[in-house]
Amino acid sequence: MDQFLKLGEALASMARxxxxxxxxxxxxxxxxxxxxxxxxxxxxxxxxxKELPVEVEYHREERFVVVAFTRKSV
Structure with a gap:
């Protein structure tokens, strides 16, 4: 659970x-x-x-997951 919260904080910071x-x-x-x-x-x-004007996509590979953020047009 601790790693999940840390990932959430890191992804939110990146999106901000x-x-x-x-x-x-x-x-x-x-x-x-x-x-x-x-x-x-x-x-x-x-x-x-919901919180930020970005779209989030992810793609699973055999050994890793790519999480990508794209800015929404405003």
Whole structure:
């Protein structure tokens, strides 16, 4: 649970920076595949998109998950 909260804080911080910096359109991070479930990532994505003007996508590979943020057009 502690790692889940830390990931949520890190992703929210990244999304906040993107929302404030017009020069950043898309940014992403990779995390190990086995750390968090699909439901965990979907929950974090839903919280972040409600609070900030970004879209969150993720793509699962064999060993990792790519979490990408894209600035919404305002």
């Amino acid at each position: 920076i993107m929302a404030q910096e017009e020069g950043i359109v898309t940014a992403g991070v990779t995390i190990p595949q086995n750390k968090f479930s699909r439901e965990d990532l979907e929950y974090l994505s839903s919280v972040i998109t």
